[in-house]
Amino acid sequence: MTSTILQAGTRPRAIRMSPAVRRELALVPVIIAALIVGTILSPTFLTANNLLNNVLVNSSVLGIVVVAESVILISGYFDLSLESIVGLAPMVAVWLVLPSSLGGSGLGIPSWLAIVACFAVSAIIGAINGLLVTKLKLNAFIVTLAMLTLLRGVTTGISGGQTLSRLPAEFLFLGSARPFGISIQIWIFVVVVIVVAAFMQNHPIGRKVYALGGNQAAAASAGIKTTKLTIAVFVFGALLSALAGLMLTGRIASVTSDQGNGLIFTVFAAAVIGGISLNGGQGTIFGAFCGVLLLGIIQNILTLSRVPSYWIAAIYGLVILCALIFNYLAGARPRRNTQRA
Amino acid sequence: MSPSPTGRPTARPRLRRLAVLVALPLALAGCSATGADNSAPMVGFSAAVLDNPFTSANVNGVVAAVDESGLTMLPPTNAEGDSGQQITDVSTLISQNVKAIVAIPRDSDAIIPAVEAANAAGVPFITVDTAANGGNVYMNIRADNVAMGKAACEQLGAAAGGTGTVLQLFGPVSTTPGIDRKTGFEQCMAAEFPGMEIISKDTGWDAAKTVDQAQTVLNTTEIDAIFLASDSVMLPGIQTLLQGLNRWAPQGEAGHITTVAIDGSAPALDAVRAGYLDADVSQPLNLYAKYSAYYVQAALKGTTFQVGPSDHDSQIVEYEGNLADMLPSTVVTKKNVDDETLWGNAAK
Numbered sequence: 001m002t003s004t005i006l007q008a009g010t011r012p013r014a015i016r017m018s019p020a021v022r023r024e025l026a027l028v029p030v031i032i033a034a035l036i037v038g039t040i041l042s043p044t045f046l047t048a049n050n051l052l053n054n055v056l057v058n059s060s061v062l063g064i065v066v067v068a069e070s071v072i073l074i075s076g077y078f079d080l081s082l083e084s085i086v087g088l089a090p091m092v093a094v095w096l097v098l099p100s101s102l103g104g105s106g107l108g109i110p111s112w113l114a115i116v117a118c119f120a121v122s123a124i125i126g127a128i129n130g131l132l133v134t135k136l137k138l139n140a141f142i143v144t145l146a147m148l149t150l151l152r153g154v155t156t157g158i159s160g161g162q163t164l165s166r167l168p169a170e171f172l173f174l175g176s177a178r179p180f181g182i183s184i185q186i187w188i189f190v191v192v193v194i195v196v197a198a199f200m201q202n203h204p205i206g207r208k209v210y211a212l213g214g215n216q217a218a219a220a221s222a223g224i225k226t227t228k229l230t231i232a233v234f235v236f237g238a239l240l241s242a243l244a245g246l247m248l249t250g251r252i253a254s255v256t257s258d259q260g261n262g263l264i265f266t267v268f269a270a271a272v273i274g275g276i277s278l279n280g281g282q283g284t285i286f287g288a289f290c291g292v293l294l295l296g297i298i299q300n301i302l303t304l305s306r307v308p309s310y311w312i313a314a315i316y317g318l319v320i321l322c323a324l325i326f327n328y329l330a331g332a333r334p335r336r337n338t339q340r341a
Numbered sequence: 342m343s344p345s346p347t348g349r350p351t352a353r354p355r356l357r358r359l360a361v362l363v364a365l366p367l368a369l370a371g372c373s374a375t376g377a378d379n380s381a382p383m384v385g386f387s388a389a390v391l392d393n394p395f396t397s398a399n400v401n402g403v404v405a406a407v408d409e410s411g412l413t414m415l416p417p418t419n420a421e422g423d424s425g426q427q428i429t430d431v432s433t434l435i436s437q438n439v440k441a442i443v444a445i446p447r448d449s450d451a452i453i454p455a456v457e458a459a460n461a462a463g464v465p466f467i468t469v470d471t472a473a474n475g476g477n478v479y480m481n482i483r484a485d486n487v488a489m490g491k492a493a494c495e496q497l498g499a500a501a502g503g504t505g506t507v508l509q510l511f512g513p514v515s516t517t518p519g520i521d522r523k524t525g526f527e528q529c530m531a532a533e534f535p536g537m538e539i540i541s542k543d544t545g546w547d548a549a550k551t552v553d554q555a556q557t558v559l560n561t562t563e564i565d566a567i568f569l570a571s572d573s574v575m576l577p578g579i580q581t582l583l584q585g586l587n588r589w590a591p592q593g594e595a596g597h598i599t600t601v602a603i604d605g606s607a608p609a610l611d612a613v614r615a616g617y618l619d620a621d622v623s624q625p626l627n628l629y630a631k632y633s634a635y636y637v638q639a640a641l642k643g644t645t646f647q648v649g650p651s652d653h654d655s656q657i658v659e660y661e662g663n664l665a666d667m668l669p670s671t672v673v674t675k676k677n678v679d680d681e682t683l684w685g686n687a688a689k
Contacts, residue, residue, distance in 0.1 A: 032661055042437075043438050044437050044438075049436055050433070050436050053432055053436070054433045057429065057432075058425070058429040098522055101467075106492050138493075161513050161514050161515060163448050163450045163451060163515040164513050165450035165451075165453070165475075175454065220455065251425055251454060252424045252425055252448075252449070252451040252454060253425075253453050254450040254453070256450075256453045256515060257513075257515060258422075262423075263420075285639050300433065303418050303433045305417065307416065309388070309391055309400075309417045309419045310391060310419075312419060313419075313421070320478055324609070
């Protein structure tokens with residue numbers, strides 16, 4: 001029998017994935033434990049200012065990419081190139097807008113149009129990834145690794161290695177606006193989590209994504225258009241990542257040529273800690289959200305508690321390992337899925 | 342971790358689960374033992390990276406100097422090269438009620454929101470080595486990196502006799518040291534040694550990338566001289582590479598490639614001593630540490646500074662709307678390589 005904490009959140013809808021739900025909710029006590037530890041270690045930790053402006057704001061960009069990656073993982077694929085889109089999308093938009101004296105294109109395109117253009121570029125990238133893994137049946141790892149490198153290179157090429165700054169107000173809005181006194185980054189993050197979580201749990205298309213990742217052959221024979229759905233999932237992931245990139249640019253009031261570099265590792269860590277299976281078909285967006293929250297809290301505690309700086313990364317990695325082991329003990333074993341590599 | 346036959350957690354796994362639940366906080370709590378509070382004003386330090394000898398020496402020096410001056414420096418935060426993380430680090434330091442913040446920005450532009458956050462909280466913001474391009478910075482403590490590039494060019498051009506091909510391994514132009522050293526070097530080359538051809542490669546301040554770039558060039562082109570924009574990042578890799586090509590020879594021996602670098606790390610000073618490096622421009626790390634403490638104290642007292650000569654043999658100049666104290670750097674050759682004030686000698 002599972003403990004009462006774990007049982008409390010079991011939802012009737014999720015009978016098919018109850019092991020995954022257990023793993024997802026398993027993080028709630030860990031998050032509570034982390035909150036208690038943080039409160040003991042630092043008087044600053046349990047303040048609204050710290051939890052909102054440090055933990056959540058810093059988690060928002062990561063969290064949105066995690067949501068994007070989770071949907072792709074649930075569909076049975078994965079996309080490494082999302083981190084490059086976090087750099088490329090804002091670079092394209094800013095480059096289109098800025099005059100050549102500031103490192104831009106000098107085309108003088110209005111900001112709204114440039115933002116539309118960068119989303120369009122991202123959608124095309126997602127579609128290409130989706131086509132390559134479905135039509136050509138290429139391995140998603142290699143395709144998106146190549147795409148990661150290509151897009152990172154294009155970003156460096158456009159910028160010439162420079163940081164583009166002095167951005168128009170439309171770009172800064174995503175970093176500085178504070179509706180109801182809370183950073184817009186948090187609002188966007190929370191809305192994205194709620195909308196995507198509800199969609200994946202309740203909308204027929206969301207359920208089809210689970211079916212696709214659970215067993216592609218069965219999904220196809222049940223009448224799901226697997227190619228179309230896969231491409232749509234990749235496009236969706238790319239669009240969300242572009243949004244995350246624009247948010248990061250808003251925060252740092254500039255776009256750097258290495259923006260998003262290395263982000264994908266943390267994205268996978270958060271998703272897997274949150275109960276998303278690397279084999280597809282399992283996990284929930286709420287679980288991934290918990291994974292992001294836990295990593296953000298731990299990062300914050302490590303900064304606040306006076307851990308010697310040179311050891312923080314090691315402790316962070318250790319805590320991630322502990323969380324994974326805890327997750328394993330608390331929930332079901334990861335289901336083997338031999339449908340694809 | 343044996344799974345129970347039914348796949349359900351049994352009593353023993355539940356115990357283990359509890360054990361992990363207990364162990365996780367303990368793992369965290371175990372690292373907090375050093376948090377001895379005292380009444381001295383706290384100063385925060387936000388580092389961009391901590392993974393190279395130069396930055397480590399810089400960070401350790403500044404922390405020690407600030408602590409010695411009677412203040413308490415919190416352990417430096419490490420943004421691990423992520424500009425977004427550095428903004429959060431500064432924000433976290435502000436929420437710990439520090440009285441001043443010293444930062445080594447990852448990116449001169451991307452640090453601006455962090456400076457503005459410190460301004461909004463009324464916390465003086467001081468940068469070391471890499472400047473901030475905006476916000477209200479109390480003081481950018483810098484070395485004149487354009488002058489460093491120029492000094493390196495003068496040493497290199499003279500040693501190479503003003504002819505041949507020079508490989509310039511430069512730092513990213515999105516950082517002030519990167520762009521300034523490159524600018525100083527190239528302007529001086531064009532003006533004083535127009536006979537030399539320059540091949541330039543961006544290293545991203547990354548040791549592995551430096552070796553990759555240099556290897557390709559050295560294997561395909563005849564190179565007479567090398568300029569390393571940062572010996573602490575680049576020299577070990579370049580030494581290994583040249584040894585493999587049988588081109589790591591001291592001055593006066595066949596095969597010697599004229600090499601000049603900037604930074605002045607301990608291995609670079611050794612290489613100058615042994616004649617492998619013709620000259621090195623040493624960064625004033627000891628002065629960075631000393632004047633970080635000086636300006637933190639000044640900021641707490643509310644002292645203001647103006648453009649003009651400082652009281653310590655340097656020039657305070659206007660830089661991107663703020664003040665910058667341009668500390669002098671030292672050209673190191675065999676003659677003065679044992680000078681104890683060089684940070685590379687003190688770091689040993």
